[in-house]
Every structure is written in C-alpha cells, then in structure tokens.
Amino acid sequence: MDVPALNLSQVVLEGTDSAVLTDGPGHRRDTPMPGQAGTSVLMGRAAAHGGPFGRLADLAEGATFTVTTGQGRAKYRVVGVRRAGDPAPATVAAGKGRLVLVTATGPRFVQAGILRVDAGLVSAPFQTPLAVIRSGTLPESEQPLARPSGVPWPLVMWLQALLLAAVAAVRAWHRWGRHQTWIVFAPVVAVLGLQVATRTTELLPNLL
Template identity: 40%
Template sequence: MTAPVLEKPAAPAPGVPEPAGPAGRPAVTPGRRWFLQAAWAVSLLAALVLGFVGFLFTLSDIQERHYQSTAHKTFRDQLARAVAPTGSAPDGEPVALLDIPAIGLHQAVVVEGTTGRDLMRGPGHRRDTALPGQSGVAVVFGRGATFGAPFAELSKLRVGDRIETTTGQGTASYTVNAYGDGDAPITDPAPDRLVLVTGDSDWIPGSTVMIGARLDGDPQQNPGGRPATVPYDKALAADKGALATLQLWSLGLLGAVVAALLLARYWRRSTAYLSLAPVVGAALWAVYENAAALLPNLY
C-alpha cells in the first residue's frame, strides 16, 4: 500500500488574515516586533526621565530634610561642648545655623563647601571666606528649586530685614543693605558683611541673585588659613566629578534589572521582583542623585 501524499497548504489569498499564532494570537511580524521593542524602549526612557523630575522636586526635599535634622542635632551637640568649627572644616560638615525670619528660614544648618553635593545638604559656606560673625566677608550659597530650596525666597528680602547666624563663636546679626547679581556684583565698602547667593530662576538658572547684609556690632576673630576654592565651588558650577560615579551606578542599576529578569525565569516572578526591588530602588536613587550633581549647584 502506498503512503498517502500530503499536500502543501496553499498560501492565503490576498486580503485573507495571516494564520493565528499560539492561543489564537496573530503571528508577530518582524516590523511589528521592531515597533513594539522601540515603543518599550521609549516608554522606559520616559519613565526614567519622569522619575528623575520626581526625584528633584519631591524626594530630594526629603533627603535634604533628613540630613538637616541629623546635622542640627550634631551641631547643637558641638555647640554645647564648645567644639564647633571656627576655622576650615571638612566638606559637608555643619559650620553654622542660619535664621532669616522674613522668608521663613529657621535654624537652617549651613555646611562647609559649595559644590553640588555640598548644597544637597543645605546652604553652603564658601570655603575661602570668613565664617558668619567673623571679621571679613562671609559668603553662603543656597539652592533655589531642589533639595529643600532653602533660598527659594531670597529675592524677597528687603533693605532692613534681619539675618541671624550662630557659630562656634556665638551669635551674630546682620541687616540687609544691598542687592546684586551675576552681571553687577555687590560693591560695599563695609569690611564685615554677609553675602547670600542663589540662582535667578526656579528652572535652570542662568545667573545669580545676591543679597548683601552688614554685620551689626563687633566681629569675632577670624583665624584665617582658609583653603582655596575648586572649580566646582563656583556659582552655577556642575560637579563633573559625579560623571564617573553616575556611570558606575548606571551599570549597577542595569545589572540589578538583568538579575531580576533572569531570576524571574527560575523563581516565581513576583518573588524574584520583590526580592530585588530594594536593590533596584537603591541603585536608581544613586543614579538620580549623581545626575542631579551634574546640574548647576544653585538649582
């Protein structure tokens, strides 16, 4: 008996739908597959960008408040034990308390340094200037939009408004008397004064706003010996040193995501994702923080 001859299925006529794939789904053509992959990549990129914006205007404030709370306790303890710094200090260390009642700023901890990373912690003292209350000119930078935005309302200060500071040498009071900006800096012959600096916009700033205030009463002794500034200390400077760290954390984030996807093939998917979610979240936070350091330091 001869074996039956199997006929080859005829190609579908024009206008007839393609054969269905598994579970009745249409077969995915190469063009459709490329479109879906591109749409997924664009959606992921959009989610990362929106997440970064959310970090800048929401989570960064939480991070700054946490540091301010911890630093305030530390600095108060240093003041009580008379060991608060009166000269140069390590980057990011608390060096003063700042009160500006006219704009609602109370007991803000001023840290040493004005790089982008320093100003993530709060207002920053420019390392080559006097501390508030000392003889000479003290300069303090502050962000105007992100990481708590301590100087967001700085331009609302008026002549005669008071500024109070506290350092390891005691309290000092200043009276606002001058204004300036990046094109026309403050020129004041008074030897003992305070200059507050922030960006000129709550978007990406292109210049600076400066508020000058004269010291009321006699200054405290200035021990001198201030270190020189670095390029990242300047107003509106980006902390380009964060670029290498950003690249490393980006690789770490990619590795964590790949690990979660691979683990999901051998475990229950929900278990795999939940177990690595804290790792992915921590890596993503570090990526956003280092990306923020590449923005102007007064932003």
C-alpha cells in the first residue's frame, strides 16, 4: 500500500489480530481483497510498532493512494474520515469497490475509539471470487480494538528467561567481578528485555 499524502508505504499482511498487526497493517479476512468489488477493510496500529496508521486522520477528501496485489494495482480516492457517531456511507453499489482503513483514535496508547477512512475504487475492479470466510465469522481477537485471548505464553517464557539471566548475572558478579559480568551479560539482558517489551506490547488492543 502506497499513500503519497502521508509518505506511507507498507506491506499489508493477512489477518487483524494483535500478533499480526505487530508486524504491519492487516487485511480483514472476511472482506474482499483490495481492488476487488465490494468493501475491503485494512486495519493498522496508531501508535505501537511504528504506528503505521497513526496519521490516517490527516488524509483529506480527494487524496489518492494505491494498493498492489497479485491481481495488479488498484487506485483509491478518499471520500471521508469518520469517527464514532459519524454516519456511515451508503452501501457500495454492485460491481464497485471501496476500501476502509481502520485504526484507533485519541491520544497515543490510549483507547479512545475507532477512526475509519473511506476510499472509493477509481480503477477498474479486479475479478472477485466468492468469499472463503463469511462475514461475521471472525474470532473476537480480530475485531477492532480487540485484545489477545488466552495466556500470553511467549511473554511468560521470555520473562522466565530474563529472570534466569538476572540470577546468573548476580552469581557471576560475585565470582568474576563487575567488569567481566557487564561484558558477558549486558548484551544478553538487552536482547531478553527487548523481547519482553515486544511481547508486552502485543497485549495492547490490536489498533493501538
């Protein structure tokens, strides 16, 4: 996806849960692919992990952008930006295409609501196959502002590794001395700390 008005160029992934949106914007799996007829939806984070969709509110009506898929390049024109309470546009006409960009709105890392940018397809629509995933059947974890479900086992495992490294560093401090311990354990603790921070941000709602 290339949005010149925002100087934004992103690879879009498939899926919209928190883990997927950690790596970049995601395509909602129960909507058509961009460029096809119907309403397609892309979701992305507003702040965490680079906040690829953090400036969507700056898109002005009439701005154009493109999305490239295996079927070719589709061109869209922004028709409006809406927040909670704003009226939704009319249902897209048969044979026409629309793309909705979705992210969080409000202060950074604060869950205030959902922002949507509606854009109409201005290039010819690509061939649109029958939907593989029916609308309304996605798990709750792929809905806007959803949090991961279940126990965050990756975070638990990285925390355990960080704890073991800290215990080993304390023992090494008494046996080797301060300088040798810093040389050996500083890179290890830094890497483990980065992994813990990454897994912790995955617990945020998927659009933050």
